[in-house]
Amino acid sequence: MTAYSKHYNAIVVGIGAMGSATCYQLARRNKRVLGLERFDIPHDLGSSHGYTRIIRLAYYEHPSYVALLRRAYELWADIERTTGEQLLYRTGSLDCGPADSWVFKGSLQSCVEYDLPHEVLTGAQVSERYPGYRLPRENLAVFQPDGGFLVPERGTVAYVEAAHALGAEIHGREALLGWEPWGDAVRVFTDRDEYTADALVFTAGGWNQNVLPFLRGLAVPERQVLAWLQPTRPELFRPERFPVFNCLVPEGRYYGFPVFAVPGFKFGRYHHFEETGEAETLSREAFREDEEVLRDFAARYFPDGAGPTMILKACLFTNTPDRHFLIDLHPDHPQVSFAAGFSGHGYKFASVIGEIMADLAERQATRHDVSLFNLARFTGQVSQLHQQKVDMLARGAWSPAAHGPEHPLYRHAGRGEVPGGALGRPHDRRRPPADGSQTVGGRWPAGGGHSSADPRYWTDADVKPFW
């Protein structure tokens, strides 16, 4: 038997949150699938460990995530039914901040736009209802009852076991070292063997930029630290009395959970010390200065949760420049797809990302609107996936489900009520800078002639960054 007889319909690289769900979705479609994971399954060196991850429907980062979240909830329920294991715990979610803050206003906007059940509470009302909280009294909070948390290590195991049951082959402790196109298929080299496949899916988290060099600088690993503190009044921090939260305070943007699975009230600060680097070398240790900044926050806003430290853990975010995901086909090899740059808010989507990546591997297209996540917004390289959408928009054969005429791609096809003529925005907004430099919205072409339906010419005003 030659090495090349080891042929699969799809190879998935990285069996964390996204890769495990992708293997399951492919196996469900009767695909011959191989999953490759360089470490153990699960492990605590990537982005999917630490017992809990927030899931919420109210989405201040961008309302167009809500449609994907609805499907994510359905698919979490599906894998729970399949495995008989509870993976999602509903506590309700609170998104809090000053009345004019993007966290509060964005969350409220997503609730209004998608008709989600919600309540607006003042900080004082939050404390009355949930006495573990002592947020500034005049701050506002959106309470959304579908919010809660998922259990990431168990989630990975559930997807791997369900994929196994459907015949998937998954190898722990086997690292991909390289890959190359092989006709319309791919050839893959690992530290143990060689394989071929019709499709290759990269879900390599903080390591994606090592295996797909065009992601370097666009999916950047960042060290993140979490604390678990033993509450002095533990009854206030139980799941039934403590909704998960995102809150913006003068010290930064924080998120937290009730006590679950291990001792301690868990919380962290987004972009902790903004330490970026290589996934290989960023420290997974937690230090006294990490602990101090987290303890100060708890002492101020959750004083009954600020008892002795139980656990400190480091983990990796992988950030894009605008903090929106990167999900696309390889611009030159459409048999290769990638899901990268989840920027600290991806876990809740893992169930639906599995469905999207299985779609991309199977037919190089997806039923979901992933136009917000295209690669071209940074590199100017339009993949087959988005080229199709751009062509369909130009023919009037497609309109983005999320956001209608407000969607940046829609506006750029000239269908929105945007001043500037048939092509949407005034051309000078997209004219190449005289020095030939690049923009956040994409690379400017020599010569200047272009269609505004092309996501290369989206500007940073079209897909707003959030932090």
Ligand SMILES: Cc1cc2nc3c(=O)[nH]c(=O)nc-3n(C[C@H](O)[C@H](O)[C@H](O)COP(=O)(O)OP(=O)(O)OC[C@H]3O[C@@H](n4cnc5c(N)ncnc54)[C@H](O)[C@@H]3O)c2cc1C
């Ligand atoms: C501290 C912290 C808190 C977070 N909180 C939330 C939250 O509350 N809610 C939320 O929705 N999201 C949250 N996130 C974000 C979320 O956890 C991540 O977006 C998500 O887990 C990323 O999953 P992934 O599959 O991309 O990466 P991972 O789960 O890290 O998987 C990537 C895998 O690829 C493997 N790999 C890499 N290179 C290779 C190779 N060459 N060969 C084989 N295997 C390889 C890695 O070993 C790894 O297992 C948080 C993240 C962190 C770090």
